[in-house]
Amino acid sequence: MIRIAIAEDSKDVRENLVKVFELLGEVDVQIVAENGKELLQKLASGKKPEVILMDVEMPVMGGIETTKEVKKLYPEIPIIILTVVNQRDNVFNALKNGANGYILKGEKPKAILEAIKQAKEGRLPMTPEVASLTIEYFTNQHKTSISKDDYNLTKRESEILELLCEGMSYKMIANKCFISQRTVSTHVENIYRKLNVHNAVEASNIARENRWF
Numbered sequence: 001m002i003r004i005a006i007a008e009d010s011k012d013v014r015e016n017l018v019k020v021f022e023l024l025g026e027v028d029v030q031i032v033a034e035n036g037k038e039l040l041q042k043l044a045s046g047k048k049p050e051v052i053l054m055d056v057e058m059p060v061m062g063g064i065e066t067t068k069e070v071k072k073l074y075p076e077i078p079i080i081i082l083t084v085v086n087q088r089d090n091v092f093n094a095l096k097n098g099a100n101g102y103i104l105k106g107e108k109p110k111a112i113l114e115a116i117k118q119a120k121e122g123r124l125p126m127t128p129e130v131a132s133l134t135i136e137y138f139t140n141q142h143k144t145s146i147s148k149d150d151y152n153l154t155k156r157e158s159e160i161l162e163l164l165c166e167g168m169s170y171k172m173i174a175n176k177c178f179i180s181q182r183t184v185s186t187h188v189e190n191i192y193r194k195l196n197v198h199n200a201v202e203a204s205n206i207a208r209e210n211r212w213f
Contacts, residue, residue, distance in 0.1 A: 001026060001027065002026060002027050002050050002051060002116055002117070003030050003047075003048070003049045003050045003051075004021070004027055004028070004029055004030065004050065004051045004052065004053060004116060005029075005031035005032075005033070005039060005042070005047075005049040005051075005052045005053070006018070006029060006031065006032050006033070006052075006053045007033045007034075007035065007036060007039040007052065007053070007054045007055055007058065007063070007066065008033075008053070008055040008058070008082060009034050009035060009055060009057070009058040009059055010055070011034070013082075013105065014032055014034070017029075017112075018032065020109045020112065021113075024109060024110075024113055026113060027116060030047045030049050031043070031047055031049060034058070034059075035058040035059055035060040035061050035062075035066075036054075036058060036060065036061030036062060036063065036065060036066025036069070037060045037061040038060075039052070039054075039066060039070075040061075040066065040069060040073075043070070043073070043074065048074070048077070049077060050077070050078075050120050051077070051078050051079075051080060051116050051119045051120055052070065052077055052078070052079045052080070053080050053082055053116075054066060054067060054079050054080065054081050054082060054094070054099070055081075055082050056081060056083055056090045056094060057090065063081060063090070063094055064093050064094045064097055067079050067081070067094045067097050067098050067099050068097040068098060070098070071097065071098030078100035078119040078120065078122070079094075079098065079099045079100055079101075079119075080100065080101050080102060080115055080116065080119050080125060081094050081095070081099050081102035081103075082102070083102050083103070083104060083105065084104060084105055100124060100125075101115060101118065101119055101123075101124045101126050102125075102126055103115045103125060103126060146206075146210050147210075148210075148212050151194045152194060153191065153194060156177075156187060157187055157190060157191050157194075158212075160173055160177070160184065160187045160191065161191050161203060161204075161207055161212075162207070162212075162213045163177075164188070164191075164200045164203060165203075165204045165207050165208065165213055170184045170185060170188070188200075191203060
C-alpha cells in the first residue's frame with residue numbers, strides 16, 4: 001500500500017478521490033486536508049505519506065506556497081499537482097518550487113494510481129495533455145531576450161532607435177532631440193553597425209522581438 005496525502009479545497013473532489021483509492025485497494029489515504037496550512041499541520045503531527053496530491057488554488061494557503069514549504073521540511077516526499085488546463089502557469093510555478101509532477105483533475109482512476117506509483121519511484125508523472133503544454137511553456141520561457149546593453153547602445157542611440165521604431169524620419173528625430181539631421185544619421189549608422197543590420201526595418205524588428213520599448 002502506498003501512503004498518500006490529499007490537499008484539495010473541493011469537498012466533492014476530496015471525497016471522490018478517497019472513494020476511488022478505497023476501490024483500487026493499492027493506496028492508503030493517511031491525510032486529507034482542505035488547504036495547505038491544514039496539510040502542514042497534519043504532516044507535523046507525525047504522519048509521513050509517501051506521495052502528496054496537491055491542488056493549486058486553495059484558500060488560506062495555496063498549492064504553490066505549500067509545495068515550497070513542504071519541500072523545505074520534507075524534501076523526500078514527492079508532490080503531484082492536481083490541475084486543470086487553464087491553471088498551467090500556476091502549475092509550472094509549483095514545479096519550479098519543487099513539485100514532482102502533475103495530472104489533470106478528472107483523470108481515470110488507473111491514470112491517477114499510475115501517477116502516484118511513478119512519483120513514488122522518483123519519476124515525473126504527467127498526462128499527455130499537460131506534457132504537451134509543459135514543452136510549449138518551457139520552450140517559450142527559454143527564448144531569452146537580448147538586452148540593449150549586450151549591443152552597447154548608448155542612451156542617445158537607444159533613444160533614436162525607439163523613435164525609428166515609431167516610424168519617425170531623420171528630420172522628425174532631429175527636431176525632437178534638438179540635434180542636426182547629420183548627427184541623427186551618424187547615430188543611425190552606429191546603431192546599424194552595432195546591431196549588424198542594414199536598415200530601419202531590421203533594426204526595429206530586433207528591438208520589437210526583444211521588447212526593448
